[in-house]
Amino acid sequence: MKPLSPTDQLFLWLEKRQQPMHVGGLQLFSFPDDAPDDYVAQLAEQLRQHSHVTPPFDRRLDTRLAQPVWVHDEHLDLEHHFRFEALPTPGRIRELLTFISAEHSHLMDRERPLWEFHLIEGLQDRQFALYIKVHHALVDGMSAMCLIRRMLSTDPGQRNMPPIWDLPQSAHHREPQESTLWRTLRYWVGESGKQLGTVPAVAREILRSVNEARKNPVYDSIFHAPRSVLNQKITGSRRFAAQSYRMARIRRVCHAYSTTVNDVVMAMCATALRVYLMNRDALPEKPLVAMVPVSLRHDDSAEGNQVGIILASLGTDLADPVQRLMHIHREVQQAKDRYAQMSSEEIINYTALMMAPAAFHLLTGMAPNWQTFNVVISNVPGPKEPQYWNGAKLEGMYPVSIAMDRLALNMTLTSYHDQVEFGLIGCRRTLPSLQRMLDGLEQGLEELEQAAGL
């Protein structure tokens, strides 16, 4: 028995029918060379034998003395959690994305451990996929990524590798750079020093801070984003879209313009948003603002890998792709420079205030008449070397994140080996045909290549 942390409770509390709070990861594998045609069915049979379930995957919610707790599930039904599934003909990536869109829309059963592991056959070209779905209250996004990486190996010869629910137990490191809104919400919830029963108190405290901060003209001038269709109430159905890009291709563009990989990736997202919204006649006059976790490496810092959250204008009002890239480059640099002059404590306070309107809305359901950002773009570092699972090569890994009220789109990227993997999750009703943004990403990169004569 283990009491839920305030953060765990927060994720349960934020969950609504139209706002599930689980995260997912999609991994695409190719068969080992010597694999028979029924390789995936054999793999399913092997996985079913792993009836032992290690923490935290054995934990279900319960209530003790009116407090929510995690307890060991005595009646764990592996068939509920491990699912062997198939794509319909013709088994392209398109069918895979349709499948993930539907699955990611489904709430999980709260009376059971809050995870599912989907093994998916029926892909073309001797490929198969895993889709791992975990509630944010059970495992935070970064820990989930760690667990998935622990399941894999760089050795193509290794066999008898257990699935994620039967990994040997170890001290799970929570990576330090856990990102985005959650850290901030945790800050607020922790700040008040109270349990979630006091959400209204936390919300009042946030509102007080926001109103105070807005009296400061500098603060107010930095933080405001236009109204947009991205920032409406969402519905319960999702669309997932994903795409891999060669890192080498993106690096060539970086070198041509002397920017970072992150700048180019953000410019691709900016073009995708601009084209998508223009086609819907819904592009705001003022540029969209993205919330982006970035590395705050100080040359003189011993820690070396501190991560902060910045808000950056995406220049979606600029028609010229090169101008847009350079605008983003400057925005990010300015935000980093601002941090460089701050102490750690100042950074924490500053970040918390950036997030305050969104946090207030999430906690209260009330929309403040002020928006500090329109979209979340996060870049999660992944494995640098090719990965294998029981001899099957990992071809791509795509994050499947969370869409929320007033944040109908989340763009998450992962680097893997020589690729950058884009995973876009959004509310399917608020953002119809979201998958078209993939064309926009490509257009964003192509325009920059052409302008540089690449």
Place this chain on the structure above:
Amino acid sequence: MKPLSPTDQLFLWLEKRQQPMHVGGLQLFSFPDDAPDDYVAQLAEQLRQHSHVTPPFDRRLDTRLAQPVWVHDEHLDLEHHFRFEALPTPGRIRELLTFISAEHSHLMDRERPLWEFHLIEGLQDRQFALYIKVHHALVDGMSAMCLIRRMLSTDPGQRNMPPIWDLPQSAHHREPQESTLWRTLRYWVGESGKQLGTVPAVAREILRSVNEARKNPVYDSIFHAPRSVLNQKITGSRRFAAQSYRMARIRRVCHAYSTTVNDVVMAMCATALRVYLMNRDALPEKPLVAMVPVSLRHDDSAEGNQVGIILASLGTDLADPVQRLMHIHREVQQAKDRYAQMSSEEIINYTALMMAPAAFHLLTGMAPNWQTFNVVISNVPGPKEPQYWNGAKLEGMYPVSIAMDRLALNMTLTSYHDQVEFGLIGCRRTLPSLQRMLDGLEQGLEELEQAAGL
């Protein structure tokens, strides 16, 4: 725009995360003789062309002047409703049932028309399946069955047959024999003459009637059922199990014992429940009581096909299968005889009182310390002749009903051509390995065959 009826509202009101209120139908088809191997994929492509959606399938929920209404969905996204899916290897009925179990557990998106049409490929032996899921607020169970039947034809040569969402509009007849709890809840809700905003008032009225009735010793002696595991709070995940039986086989047993088809079918269910609960060491000493809709044909009645609800002891305390069958036979006959002496109005009042404790619980969430039945067994008449859809022969059709708090199992049967089709839906946590009840159904029939020397 069309206001929701009190009954439509009731189904929305009863729906909880762990208690979805949709019904489903599973149809199993064989390929036409001349069909190519990719027949189902071609069919999917044809179905996608049916972008026209006729009422009620174009309706979504909305609110006008604080009242829930059905409105035409201007942005209907057919890809959300029509889903082409596949079973994993080896594509047996077992994989199909696992698939349906998972799908039937998922809540539907309330911001969209409340229906889904799943075309499922990957079955063995040149077969495919349809699983049609409709919220009870949109279409009641009987109307859904009518719509499905309207989609089919007795002519194997007919082609270009539209799917259920694009049927030519007609006056949909609500069949008169809509069954079970709903009619009763409608009675109570209608009785008070008020909208659902007054659920507490309706519940108080029910409780008053129950307490009055219990002062009558006859009433009290007729209506009580033992406590059992079937009558606990349920969770959100479902298990679906289904099986076809040849009508000829069941009729042979009927003739051997001079009983009805319904008696034998109930005896099969009784054996399945007895064996399942004994194996879990959870068989109540007193016999389980089933709620069963039955035909109340009076020889002198002009209407001829009135349907009533009876409660019948299933004799689950009796070890001898023949005694059990004869006990059920007498129970059903007594209940019918009781109705024969009542006026229509008396029947309505009597039925409403039978249902009152369950209705009270459903409306209030409070468990009355009194249970009138343990399980729902309903027998829905289906088509008498072989049916086809675009040349594909309908091999079986199985109802997928609703499990509810304190009614964790629903056993629904359909007759089709020369078959009786059993569809069992239950809470997967309350009733683990529910699919083993299929063995119990078979055992129930075999024991009766052996005892009769068949």
